[in-house]
Amino acid sequence: MLTQAKTQSRHPAHPAAHLATKASPLSGQMLFGAVSLVGAQMSYSKGSEIHGEDEPAEYVYKIISGVARSYRIMSDGRRQIERFYFPGDIVGLEAGAAYTTSVDAVADTVVLLVRKSAVMAAASSDIQVARQLLQYTANELSHARTHATLLVRSAPERVACFLLELEQHLSASDIELPMTRQDIADYLGLTIETVSRIFTQFRDTAAIELPTSRRVVLRNRKALASLNS
Amino acid sequence: MLTQAKTQSRHPAHPAAHLATKASPLSGQMLFGAVSLVGAQMSYSKGSEIHGEDEPAEYVYKIISGVARSYRIMSDGRRQIERFYFPGDIVGLEAGAAYTTSVDAVADTVVLLVRKSAVMAAASSDIQVARQLLQYTANELSHARTHATLLVRSAPERVACFLLELEQHLSASDIELPMTRQDIADYLGLTIETVSRIFTQFRDTAAIELPTSRRVVLRNRKALASLNS
DNA sequence: CGGAATCTTGATTACCTTCAAACAGGGTGG
């Protein structure tokens, strides 16, 4: 039942997500470990939905491998991506009764999941867990505000910020992009064409290399950073 | 010393902020009341700074009357207003060691202030306070995300959202604007001219009335809302 | 009344979007 609910998506032909109920292999760090909860591991194939907007917020997820995106569909049909989740990131913890965004897998993704109620119960009795929960939410807030400052800037500035953010997160200047141009555009509030044009513009000014369309090597970090605050 | 530090601003001629150390007249609700802390009351005249960006986050403030704005100055000199604070709102609680924005008074404003360390200490011993703290941070996160979705929309949509948000907050369709057009522009990521043009455009289409430049009466809520998601 | 700040309006420009089409890569089936 859980498996069904979680693995259906607009990619009907993908293999069923694999549910393996077992003790978390990654205990001892952050919330998942701290509360000594047993997490179920689950796989989502590229494009499948992890949770939908307005669904009851039943689970909290931790990305083990792969990448996910959190987004909202606006009334005009455009998709606004709020953030990308990478391995180690936790998804859905800030939700109230219901999730406020949809989250799906950008690439094949494995997550650990625990019931949100269990986390909340742990936070009620353990002040240390409560503190981590607050820290997590504060980090999300910080990211959301940074993102908002991004969206009022020029297109080249937005793309430069995005690349530097990614470099920071992956701690590598040789970046294998897991997301499409459309994902980047939706994250930055631009169109796919504009993103593409700015990539080639950065390549032409030797700020980056583009060995393939999905691989970016930062060459002139200073030129990119000069576009930032 | 506190009075000096808190009342200097780029409006050198304003009257000194008035510090009256006394028990909070508004106890019993939210964090300030819950932890039974004695708050100092303090007044800021229009334009004076409540706290600066990167300053150590020493105090938490609760707006008693007036309006404040939280903002960042970007490298190109533009000012990005993150949010406005109205009576009842709490300021600075989500900060880590240092504030991440500047906050100053849009109009003459009275706040209650308590040491952040006192609030954090209370949260460590009282799970109820910790929960309120988390709730507060989650609300700020929700607002930040809503704001981010605002910033990717068209100018008329942004202004309409702003007016409806204000109406919601003040629960009155007859809105006395405490902030300038420049404030609105900086909040919406637009220019003052664009904001002005859209106000008159809304007036010309009978969506709003503009008895004075600082007073807005919502007339056709549907027309405004149709611009939203 | 005079001066400063704020707001409005107009003309022009720049940036990004839209529309359109071609190109590239990757997998499948013949």
Added chain:
DNA sequence: CCACCCTGTTTGAAGGTAATCAAGATTCCG
């Protein structure tokens, strides 16, 4: 192996929206 298709990316041309530049109108206050 190659033709084909599907998805994703790039590039070009034209158009629209909001910024910029500029000037005038209004409000507020001493």
